[in-house]
Amino acid sequence: MNVKPPDANTASDDATRLTGTSFAVLTLIELLGPSTPYDLKQALERSIANFWMVPHTTFYAEPTRLVKGGFLSEQQESGGRRRKVYSLTDAGRSALEAWRSSPELTPPQLREEGVLKIFAGADPIPVFRARCDWHRAKLAELEGYLEALTGADPAWEGARASLQVGVAYNRMLLEAMERFLESQAATGSP
Amino acid sequence: MNVKPPDANTASDDATRLTGTSFAVLTLIELLGPSTPYDLKQALERSIANFWMVPHTTFYAEPTRLVKGGFLSEQQESGGRRRKVYSLTDAGRSALEAWRSSPELTPPQLREEGVLKIFAGADPIPVFRARCDWHRAKLAELEGYLEALTGADPAWEGARASLQVGVAYNRMLLEAMERFLESQAATGSP
DNA sequence: ATCTGTATAGTACGAACCGTACTATAGCTG
DNA sequence: CAGCTATAGTACGGTTCGTACTATACAGAT
Known part of the structure; x- marks a missing residue:
């Protein structure tokens, strides 16, 4: 009768969930090379945001999330503003490739x-x-x-x-x- | 230089914010008459949800919010499951009418x-x-x-x-x- | 009559998201 | 080099979301 160990599937393998926003970031870094969040945001606004809207605060949070999941690595800019620069890891590259070549699509989301x-x-x-x-x-x-x-x-x-x-x-x-x-x-x- | 009373526009007039989801609920009650949340959800899915998607948990929460804002009133069903039945208040009716006849539109939101x-x-x-x-x-x-x-x-x-x-x-x-x-x-x- | 399965009708909860507002740095302009 | 504007973010608290779970009704089988 429905009794389960309360902490079944809790820990180790519930890796960072990858959303469309995650793949937007990964794709942009693949195209642009190592980038700061603002570089990404600029590129996003002239392209992806037109069919996959993301508010800027959500977007700025995403690279951090992706580092936590092991999909991006983070370096410090030397000089200037010493901003953070993000690059794809191998995990990131292969997650991106797997997603890109998979035929699965989430249904289109519309609010009109x-x-x-x-x-x-x-x-x-x-x-x-x-x-x-x-x-x-x-x-x-x-x-x-x-x-x-x-x-x-x-x-x-x-x-x-x-x-x-x-x-x-x-x-x-x-x-x-x-x-x-x-x-x-x-x-x-x- | 930018100093403002820290609690300017804090209290009384920050009434319940009305979103598209709010107007979806108000419109459906106007059409169906007094309704339970589930009645509304059923009607939603065969109509509004096709161009204004709302997850069911968000939708179930909305009537409660609207009662708090004074736009709906709540009665108890007598008999059966004794579910809650919601009706439009005058405030609800006029908020709905104001929105419906206003030319303003939020931009379409798409995620494809x-x-x-x-x-x-x-x-x-x-x-x-x-x-x-x-x-x-x-x-x-x-x-x-x-x-x-x-x-x-x-x-x-x-x-x-x-x-x-x-x-x-x-x-x-x-x-x-x-x-x-x-x-x-x-x-x-x- | 009662069991048992399925459709109905929700609630709980933590993570993610969002909008508003604010902060901080850089470059430019006089 | 002070002040202005554009750039580049962060803080924060309420809202939304998805997953999972709970609970009630009713239909047919036993």
Whole structure:
């Protein structure tokens, strides 16, 4: 009847859990080489954060966590601000590779307040208008990042591809909503 | 130089913060009438959770929070399990209405591990294939919910509209990825 | 009638996360 | 070289999250 040693699976093997955020850090270090948290944060914001959002305080905490798990090693910058510089360990490299080549994916996580308002009975037109503005701005932003990558190292091929996915995604949504708004304008006020 | 009374804006007016999850609960009670947390959770899963994900433990905690803030009132079921039943207060109704008719939207929050893997250099083909399966299943699920709503009360118009948005969204993504996979199949292995 | 399995309806809890606010260093500008 | 702005973080306390566990109802078998 359900009785178990209360400390079954407690200790040794419950290693640091690796989340998407962890792999974001590992990937960026692989691309950039040994990096400070701020280097990583800068790179993150122009790329990964667009499809895997992480608040900066969470992101700054992650390297520490990964050192604890043995996936990163930490050195002190000599001179200047003497900031911490993180590098991949072998464990880090192989965890990254295992994840990258595994077909498993966690389900996409979405929180879209606009659709929530529509659910609640709000007029969809202002909602879509606001979202069009947002996606237009995001599109311009992503196109800027993409342009900045032209002629970059082939190691950045994945980065380019993911930005292209982002561009396609935002363009699709934008155009769909614009079509909807136009059709409403036509029907609504003749 | 930056000196402020340390307890400026501390007390009385920092009322319970209302999040998207709060409005999800308020909206569902408006639609369903007085409800138990489980009623709400059931309804949530067939609708709102598809564009505003909430883990069930967070969702169960929300009504309690909303009672504390004065947005819901709580009664005891008489008989059966004697569960708690929640109803909107006037404060709840007006908070809901204010939110619904305000044009402000928090930015969409997305976490898509597939694109993260592509960023990291993974082969996009298995990623898209996995996602196609996922979106196909989601599409079928949403279409099922929509069908179950045919002929429902006009109060559920927003629910229907939001499900239609969800259907369109998933169909768009699915078709885009299918087109990509077909184009790859054509080029890749001639 | 009662046992027993399954679906329903939650709670407990510690780790992770998050937002706000604050701190600290570097480089630049007059 | 004082002061300003941009850069590069940390502190902290409440909130959220996932895992695991608990508990109640009801249906059918015994």
